[in-house]
Amino acid sequence: MKRAELKQRKLDATSARVEGMSLPAGAPWADALRQDALSRLLAMGLPQARDEYWRWTRPDTLISDVPTPAEVFTPTEAPVFSGLDRIKLVFVDGVFDAEASDALEGEGLEIMRLTDALSSDIHWVKDAYGVQEKKAQDPVERPLATLNTAFATDGVVIRATGKVAKPVSLVYLHKSETSDAILHHVIRVEEGADLTVLENGPAAARFNKVMEVEVADKAGFHHIRAQGRDHERRAVTHVFATIGRESLFKSFTMTANGVLTRNEVVIDIQGDDSMAHVAGAAMGDGDFHHDDTVFITHDAERCESRQVFKKVLRNGAKGIFQGKILVKAGAQKTDGYQISQGLLLDEDSQFLAKPELEIYADDVACSHGSTVGAIDEEALFYLRSRGVPTGDATDLLTLAFLAEAIEEIEDETIAEDILSRLEGWLKRRRRT
Amino acid sequence: MLEIKNLHVKLEEEDKQILKGVDLKVGPGEVHAIMGPNGSGKSTTSYVMSGRDGYEVTEGEVLLDGENLLEMEPEERAAAGLFLAFQYPVEIPGVGNMTFLRTAVNAQRKARGEEEMSSTEFLKEIRAKAKSLKIDSDMLKRPVNVGFSGGEKKRNEILQMAMLEPKLCILDETDSGLDVDAMKLVSDGVNALRDGKRSFIVITHYQRLLDHIKPDVVHIMSNGRIIKTGGPELALEVEHNGYADLLAEVEGA
Numbered sequence: 001m002k003r004a005e006l007k008q009r010k011l012d013a014t015s016a017r018v019e020g021m022s023l024p025a026g027a028p029w030a031d032a033l034r035q036d037a038l039s040r041l042l043a044m045g046l047p048q049a050r051d052e053y054w055r056w057t058r059p060d061t062l063i064s065d066v067p068t069p070a071e072v073f074t075p076t077e078a079p080v081f082s083g084l085d086r087i088k089l090v091f092v093d094g095v096f097d098a099e100a101s102d103a104l105e106g107e108g109l110e111i112m113r114l115t116d117a118l119s120s121d122i123h124w125v126k127d128a129y130g131v132q133e134k135k136a137q138d139p140v141e142r143p144l145a146t147l148n149t150a151f152a153t154d155g156v157v158i159r160a161t162g163k164v165a166k167p168v169s170l171v172y173l174h175k176s177e178t179s180d181a182i183l184h185h186v187i188r189v190e191e192g193a194d195l196t197v198l199e200n201g202p203a204a205a206r207f208n209k210v211m212e213v214e215v216a217d218k219a220g221f222h223h224i225r226a227q228g229r230d231h232e233r234r235a236v237t238h239v240f241a242t243i244g245r246e247s248l249f250k251s252f253t254m255t256a257n258g259v260l261t262r263n264e265v266v267i268d269i270q271g272d273d274s275m276a277h278v279a280g281a282a283m284g285d286g287d288f289h290h291d292d293t294v295f296i297t298h299d300a301e302r303c304e305s306r307q308v309f310k311k312v313l314r315n316g317a318k319g320i321f322q323g324k325i326l327v328k329a330g331a332q333k334t335d336g337y338q339i340s341q342g343l344l345l346d347e348d349s350q351f352l353a354k355p356e357l358e359i360y361a362d363d364v365a366c367s368h369g370s371t372v373g374a375i376d377e378e379a380l381f382y383l384r385s386r387g388v389p390t391g392d393a394t395d396l397l398t399l400a401f402l403a404e405a406i407e408e409i410e411d412e413t414i415a416e417d418i419l420s421r422l423e424g425w426l427k428r429r430r431r432t
Numbered sequence: 433m434l435e436i437k438n439l440h441v442k443l444e445e446e447d448k449q450i451l452k453g454v455d456l457k458v459g460p461g462e463v464h465a466i467m468g469p470n471g472s473g474k475s476t477t478s479y480v481m482s483g484r485d486g487y488e489v490t491e492g493e494v495l496l497d498g499e500n501l502l503e504m505e506p507e508e509r510a511a512a513g514l515f516l517a518f519q520y521p522v523e524i525p526g527v528g529n530m531t532f533l534r535t536a537v538n539a540q541r542k543a544r545g546e547e548e549m550s551s552t553e554f555l556k557e558i559r560a561k562a563k564s565l566k567i568d569s570d571m572l573k574r575p576v577n578v579g580f581s582g583g584e585k586k587r588n589e590i591l592q593m594a595m596l597e598p599k600l601c602i603l604d605e606t607d608s609g610l611d612v613d614a615m616k617l618v619s620d621g622v623n624a625l626r627d628g629k630r631s632f633i634v635i636t637h638y639q640r641l642l643d644h645i646k647p648d649v650v651h652i653m654s655n656g657r658i659i660k661t662g663g664p665e666l667a668l669e670v671e672h673n674g675y676a677d678l679l680a681e682v683e684g685a
């Protein structure tokens with residue numbers, strides 16, 4: 001088939017897909033932004049299996065008219081983050097639940113439901129909604145994010161104006177087996193401010209989420225998320241971030257289970273002397289499929305970026321990593337680091353990685369590495385020879401494998417919480 | 433205590449016989465030294481005893497207090513009281529030395545049906561023992577053996593041994609890579625564990641170590657067998673004359 005023909009098919013499929021959907025109504029400016037997103041989507045088309053960027057992850061269930069049903073899983077233990085003093089905002093199958101949520105307020109914070117923000121006249125949201133999503137379409141198209149900008153039905157907008165003590169905790173509950181959720185969050189961390197956002201839960205049978213984050217100068221943003229354990233759920237998420245001068249951006253994701261997860265993170269470092277760290281620890285079983293796709297652009301001097309992605313795979317599970325560091329001309333003294341590793345607990349599992357570096361500045365230090373392997377037999381024997389049973393020894397080595405990613409969580413309490421979840425996941429899978 | 437009877441071992445992957453009938457008896461509280469040329473099978477003997485993969489026992493048995501070690505998993509052997517200080521200690525990135533030791537101590541206690549050691553008790557013990565081996569707290573926090581110098585790794589093995597309090601300790605060339613002072617530290621560490629019941633097998637190439645850890649019996653291993661057994665004077669003989677005479681003696685016999 002010729003390229004033009006393929007493209008036409010794709011566009012036809014896209015029109016067919018959005019035909020039955022209607023754009024949520026809001027203020028005229030918001031409607032215009034949504035309309036713009038829809039036009040852009042119709043021009044680029046939804047992803048297809050043949051697209052290079054979707055080479056290893058099949059997009060069909062993410063773009064189908066109706067979501068594949070996903071059984072609701074009810075964990076017995078308390079959810080992650082529940083012990084923290086936080087501002088809890090609950091979404092059930094993608095719909096904000098005011099009853100179950102804390103008040104939309106906090107010191108140094110302005111929080112509003114997205115639908116309310118898009119119906120009123122909030123200048124900073126006007127300049128932010130869909131803006132980063134749109135910018136991030138070049139050089140690689142991310143149509144599912146554009147679909148999100150056009151059709152998002154809920155979400156929050158958060159503006160941090162000072163050092164916010166309590167984390168904003170977004171809790172995504174999944175109650176309906178056929179839910180299809182599209183959430184869009186817009187976050188702005190003002191100069192000198194500091195904000196932590198937590199996310200947890202499966203959200204829906206199918207979940208499309210975009211988070212646009214703008215970190216101004218001398219500001220800090222910390223993001224920690226735990227994607228839900230419902231095995232049949234599907235999720236495509238995008239984090240878009242723009243970072244100012246002398247600022248810090250950190251994002252960590254834990255994923256345990258899920259037949260399909262595609263997490264895209266697109267970061268644009270625009271101010272000098274800033275830092276952006278993205279990390280992920282994923283563990284999966286059987287038909288688990290987990291894709292981390294990261295694109296970090298250095299467009300300023302003396303900035304540091306780190307990508308640390310680790311995946312533990314067993315029983316035929318599949319892990320994907322596509323990560324890029326782009327250093328623009330003039331982004332001198334860039335320090336870029338990227339590591340992606342797969343730990344295969346058996347021979348049926350698979351880890352595929354495409355690390356990329358593109359550098360147009362001459363005075364930079366960038367390194368990347370990708371490895372895939374099994375548990376180190378020497379280390380395993382060493383532990384066993386000291387009396388540690390095989391199962392415990394394997395878990396210890398597995399957690400050690402994940403350690404570099406978990407170390408990216410700054411808050412020790414949260415890091416311990418996350419670690420205990422990972423331990424629990426491993427324990428539940430003990431054969432003996 | 434320990435009885436190795438007619439142990440024959442070949443490599444699992446290759447048709448290569450490495451041990452060709454090792455016999456060894458170590459009584460409670462005894463220190464036995466094993467010397468012998470490179471490649472004679474000393475490390476193989478200790479690996480087979482501790483249950484490492486890759487070897488096939490074609491004949492013979494190994495009994496620890498009457499229990500057949502060869503039928504046990506490596507962790508069961510450890511819980512039964514066997515400890516091997518590795519010739520080449522393994523680096524384990526991501527696992528803190530302290531966590532590792534605590535996991536090991538408690539795993540063994542659990543396997544023996546004993547109560548776990550509390551964290552305060554554990555900390556107290558490890559601090560005291562680390563101090564006597566001049567292992568600083570930084571080394572305890574670092575990942576197991578990662579970035580440790582050769583001598584530090586060996587001292588770390590002895591620390592593990594001291595914490596695990598085994599019945600039978602095998603030291604495979606623990607002296608190699610140690611400077612004079614470290615040799616003294618390690619020997620003192622080992623001697624401190626001698627209590628009249630605990631037994632030791634010290635594999636070494638040098639008399640030096642045996643000046644500090646005085647053996648009751650010295651064995652010479654060659655080509656997969658113990659070819660000669662004697663008292664401490666045998667080690668001195670090797671030190672002075674090498675193995676040539678001993679080997680010739682056996683071949684001539």
Ligand SMILES: Nc1ncnc2c1ncn2[C@@H]1O[C@H](COP(=O)(O)OP(=O)(O)OP(=O)(O)O)[C@@H](O)[C@H]1O
Nearest residue numbers: 443450468469470471472473474475476477486519
């Ligand atoms: N896994 C293996 N694969 C191949 N050869 C092996 C293996 N293990 C042991 N051997 C061989 O078996 C023989 C005995 O090795 P071993 O390590 O036991 O010797 P050693 O007496 O400890 O020597 P050294 O004094 O050098 O430490 C050597 O020839 C060695 O190459």
Ligand SMILES: [Mg+2]
Nearest residue numbers: 474475476519
């Ligand atoms: Mg050896």
